[in-house]
Amino acid sequence: xxxxxxxxxxxxxxxxxxxxxxxDVLRRELGLLSxxxxxxxxxxxxxxxxxxxAPMSGCLLLAPLAEGRELTTVEGLxxxxxxxxxxxxxxxxxxxxCTPGMILTAARLLEEQPQPSEADVRVAMSGNLCxxxxxxxxxxxxxxxxxxxxxxxxx
Amino acid sequence: MTDxxxxxxxxxxxxxxxxxxxxxxIVRSLYPHARVLSVTVPDGVVALTPDDVRGLGRYGCQxxxxxxxxxxxxxxxxxxxxxxxxxxxREAEEAAALVEVDYEELPAVFDAVEAAAPSATLVxxxxxxxxxxxxxxxxxxxxxxxxxHTFSIRHGDVDAGFAxxxxxxxxxxxxxxxxxxxxxxxxxxAHWNGDALEIWTGTQTPFNLxxxxxxxxxxxxxxxxxxxxxxxxxFGAKTFLRTEAIAAALARKVGRPVxxxxxxxxxxxxxxxxxxxxxxxxxxxxxxxxxxxxVTCYADTGAYADCGPGVAQKMGFAAxxxxxxxxxxxxxxxxxxxxxxxxxxxGYGQMQTSWASERAMDLLAERLGLDPLELRLRNLLxxxxxxxxxxxxxxxxxxxxxxxxxxxxxxHEDRRGKGxxxxxKGMQTPxxxxxxxxxxxxxxxxxxxxxxxxxxxxxHALSLVAAxxxxxxxxxxxxxxxxxxxxxxxxRTTSSRSTYMMSRALEAAAADLRRNGxxxxxxxxxxxxxxxxxxxxxxxxxxxxxxxxxxxxxxxxTGKLEIVRLHSSIYAGRVVDQAAAELQTEGAMIMGLGTxxxxxxxxxxxxxxxxxxxxxxxxxxxxxxxALTCELIEREGAEIHGLGETALPPVPPAIGNALASLxxxxxxxxxxxxxxxG
Numbered sequence: 069x070x071x072x073x074x075x076x077x078x079x080x081x082x083x084x085x086x087x088x089x090x091x092d093v094l095r096r097e098l099g100l101l102s103x104x105x106x107x108x109x110x111x112x113x114x115x116x117x118x119x120x121x122a123p124m125s126g127c128l129l130l131a132p133l134a135e136g137r138e139l140t141t142v143e144g145l146x147x148x149x150x151x152x153x154x155x156x157x158x159x160x161x162x163x164x165x166c167t168p169g170m171i172l173t174a175a176r177l178l179e180e181q182p183q184p185s186e187a188d189v190r191v192a193m194s195g196n197l198c199x200x201x202x203x204x205x206x207x208x209x210x211x212x213x214x215x216x217x218x219x220x221x222x223x
Numbered sequence: 224m225t226d227x228x229x230x231x232x233x234x235x236x237x238x239x240x241x242x243x244x245x246x247x248x249i250v251r252s253l254y255p256h257a258r259v260l261s262v263t264v265p266d267g268v269v270a271l272t273p274d275d276v277r278g279l280g281r282y283g284c285q286x287x288x289x290x291x292x293x294x295x296x297x298x299x300x301x302x303x304x305x306x307x308x309x310x311x312x313r314e315a316e317e318a319a320a321l322v323e324v325d326y327e328e329l330p331a332v333f334d335a336v337e338a339a340a341p342s343a344t345l346v347x348x349x350x351x352x353x354x355x356x357x358x359x360x361x362x363x364x365x366x367x368x369x370x371x372h373t374f375s376i377r378h379g380d381v382d383a384g385f386a387x388x389x390x391x392x393x394x395x396x397x398x399x400x401x402x403x404x405x406x407x408x409x410x411x412x413a414h415w416n417g418d419a420l421e422i423w424t425g426t427q428t429p430f431n432l433x434x435x436x437x438x439x440x441x442x443x444x445x446x447x448x449x450x451x452x453x454x455x456x457x458f459g460a461k462t463f464l465r466t467e468a469i470a471a472a473l474a475r476k477v478g479r480p481v482x483x484x485x486x487x488x489x490x491x492x493x494x495x496x497x498x499x500x501x502x503x504x505x506x507x508x509x510x511x512x513x514x515x516x517x518v519t520c521y522a523d524t525g526a527y528a529d530c531g532p533g534v535a536q537k538m539g540f541a542a543x544x545x546x547x548x549x550x551x552x553x554x555x556x557x558x559x560x561x562x563x564x565x566x567x568x569x570g571y572g573q574m575q576t577s578w579a580s581e582r583a584m585d586l587l588a589e590r591l592g593l594d595p596l597e598l599r600l601r602n603l604l605x606x607x608x609x610x611x612x613x614x615x616x617x618x619x620x621x622x623x624x625x626x627x628x629x630x631x632x633x634x635h636e637d638r639r640g641k642g643x644x645x646x647x648k649g650m651q652t653p654x655x656x657x658x659x660x661x662x663x664x665x666x667x668x669x670x671x672x673x674x675x676x677x678x679x680x681x682x683h684a685l686s687l688v689a690a691x692x693x694x695x696x697x698x699x700x701x702x703x704x705x706x707x708x709x710x711x712x713x714x715r716t717t718s719s720r721s722t723y724m725m726s727r728a729l730e731a732a733a734a735d736l737r738r739n740g741x742x743x744x745x746x747x748x749x750x751x752x753x754x755x756x757x758x759x760x761x762x763x764x765x766x767x768x769x770x771x772x773x774x775x776x777x778x779x780x781t782g783k784l785e786i787v788r789l790h791s792s793i794y795a796g797r798v799v800d801q802a803a804a805e806l807q808t809e810g811a812m813i814m815g816l817g818t819x820x821x822x823x824x825x826x827x828x829x830x831x832x833x834x835x836x837x838x839x840x841x842x843x844x845x846x847x848x849x850a851l852t853c854e855l856i857e858r859e860g861a862e863i864h865g866l867g868e869t870a871l872p873p874v875p876p877a878i879g880n881a882l883a884s885l886x887x888x889x890x891x892x893x894x895x896x897x898x899x900x901g
Contacts, residue, residue: 100231101231101234101238102230102231102232102233104406104407104455105408105487106406106407106408106487106836107487107835107836107837108486108487109835109836109837111836111837112406112836114406141231142229142230142231143230143231145230147225147229147230148225152225152229152230155229156225156226156229159802159803159806161226161228161229161678162456162678162679162680162806162807162810163228163405163406163407163453163454163455163456163677163678164226164227164228164229164233164453164455164678165233165235165406165407165455165456165678166406167228167229167231168231171229189844190844190845190847191844191845193844194843194844194845195843196843196844197406197836197841197843198406199403199404199405199406199456199458199814199841200456200678200806200810201809201810201811201812201813201814201842202806202809202810203809203813203842203844203847204805204809204847204851205802205805205806205809207844
């Protein structure tokens with residue numbers, strides 16, 4: 069079927085099967101390769117997409133159900149978003165596979181809660197896994213983006 | 224320039240596209256041990272079957288026990304018996320389900336100690352040692368058994384030692400199989416250009432892989448090109464030959480490029496970490512002086528050896544721990560079972576052996592009525608001591624690491640709920656690293672070397688080293704992905720060796736460049752190795768040293784083990800990239816936390832029953848300790864020390880020892896709530 073997906077501020081006509089996940093369609097039809105599949109069952113967050121601003125697992129959402137909603141992937145943040153800058157500065161990544169999902173979840177957290185505590189970050193980000201275990205520096209990055217660098221727990 | 228990891232621009236092997244590319248899917252054995260009677264492929268399905276690969280060579284980095292598909296016998300539930308190719312991944316999945324395989328089930332063995340018995344069902348009838356570069360030590364298989372390698376240490380007179388002991392502790396420790404759970408799956412694209420093979424794959428071992436592929440296809444290594452995009456995590460999983468031969472054989476059969484991405488659920492039957500059973504007997508005088516140690520290790524390597532012999536050897540030579548012990552006897556066995564294969568996993572046998580060794584030290588301290596810190600300090604190796612392998616220890620910092628960890632957790636104020644551990648960890652020996660530097664007219668220097676990137680930060684660290692050596696900004700260094708058609712030889716990117724070995728090769732290359740102007744080549748070779756009969760020789764030219772301290776609380780109702788504080792102190796020599804060194808150390812600690820508390824591949828009748836990231840949890844933000852800290856100990860003028868693995872193995876025993884101080888002494892990993900409640 070043909071779908072119109074609003075991705076990163078632009079409408080896109082795409083071809084998809086009715087039972088296809090948003091993850092597969094974004095990768096194949098639009099080449100948005102920052103959206104990645106790890107678990108395929110909605111527990112790891114590597115395929116996180118902001119759907120009307122809320123982080124969702126692209127592997128669980130059927131593509132037709134994403135029609136008419138505003139979708140954001142990390143490509144849509146432009147590269148100079150405060151959260152991206154903070155991740156780079158704090159080195160909140162190792163292999164980088166989980167990083168787009170982490171950044172999108174953190175961006176949403178800071179919208180809802182501009183001054184999160186370290187504990188807030190841990191809770192809000194717990195749906196995103198980093199097997200490299202960069203968590204300490206990711207927390208640092210999120211607090212840095214919130215302008216709360218002085219509260220970083222490890223320093 | 225923004226890092227591609229934060230913009231989403233990173234590309235991994237799974238993202239490689241070629242014109243006309245087909246997608247592959249593996250058809251796997253439903254039985255842990257079965258004769259493959261027939262494979263029937265319906266019309267319209269393109270498949271690789273046992274008949275297609277019967278004429279191809281056998282492979283295996285240390286033992287040549289593998290064929291491209293299970294030709295006559297499937298040896299574990301998940302063993303590849305066929306593979307299909309189709310236009311899309313979905314069509315490949317559907318086609319794979321149409322392939323019919325008839326089996327005749329055979330008796331199977333699932334426990335390494337049972338499998339090591341002379342009467343056990345045999346997984347392989349014979350053990351042919353590989354002559355390849357990854358078989359860097361003499362293999363000692365035992366004919367007519369499931370034991371494919373035995374490593375022994377014979378040092379002093381162990382019976383006399385125990386006769387001299389006033390206190391002896393004896394215990395059997397077990398560690399569960401674990402899974403790497405790298406976030407990017409195993410992914411390979413294979414393409415034949417006439418009779419030359421090109422492979423894009425996530426691998427830590429491009430040259431070992433090329434050697435095995437040459438053996439399979441019986442073509443010269445020069446006709447195979449292995450290109451290594453960065454990996455989305457590996458932790459040892461992407462080493463040696465995994466699914467590359469299947470992709471290449473399919474590509475040759477269909478005459479088109481083939482991409483093979485392992486579905487998540489199949490990762491648990493692709494490669495895991497060795498479960499181990501380790502028997503320890505440790506004797507001391509009443510004042511705590513160690514006099515004898517006897518260790519027997521059984522490493523369950525699953526149905527194919529992979530690098531299991533090396534893992535068993537490392538388990539064996541690290542089993543004595545970083546202590547002066549005059550009488551040591553070690554036998555470490557690498558044993559086949561009908562379980563999925565086990566291979567390299569961050570630390571390579573070290574975690575298993577450190578769990579046993581460091582828990583045993585606390586059991587001994589308790590029996591002696593000594594402070595576990597005091598007992599360790601009394602026996603730790605010091606500068607110039609000889610290890611039980613006969614080699615002399617240099618740049619020794621065990622006591623410094625341990626005392627630092629003790630201070631960090633407030634050991635001297637109150638020991639309740641607290642635990643310590645200290646380890647020594649070898650680096651791949653012998654080994655060879657080489658690099659070429661090319662000076663461009665634009666002021667850019669290009670590094671040609673086989674060090675692969677999996678998130679550990681080797682590219683950045685080596686670029687910093689090169690920039691310093693050449694007196695230029697790091698932005699003037701270009702470090703393309705390794706490509707065996709271009710880069711000089713390197714042993715492999717494992718065992719925390721790359722920053723240490725490759726930075727020395729870079730020094731030589733920079734000196735050569737200064738002499739020659741446009742191009743410099745540098746190589747370092749570290750000789751060494753051990754006699755597998757006696758364990759004498761050079762186990763490691765470069766020892767990694769580290770300690771951990773943990774403070775825990777137990778929820779008496781649920782058995783949940785809460786980690787209040789976790790600290791590690793690691794000897795770093797000289798840190799090249801502070802942030803990356805911390806990331807590697809913290810990451811290793813967090814992985815150690817998963818191993819300590821909950822990670823376990825669960826088998827029922829030989830089948831993995833938790834092959835997904837919900838039933839096999841890995842540490843998340845919510846699992847972090849109350850405080851997680853590390854100290855990287857440096858010394859003026861010291862060499863660079865590898866840091867990729869050292870902080871993992873000390874974590875489980877530090878937590879286990881902390882738990883034991885609360886009266887719950889466990890011998891098996893993981894320490895689940897059920898085990899804690901006992």
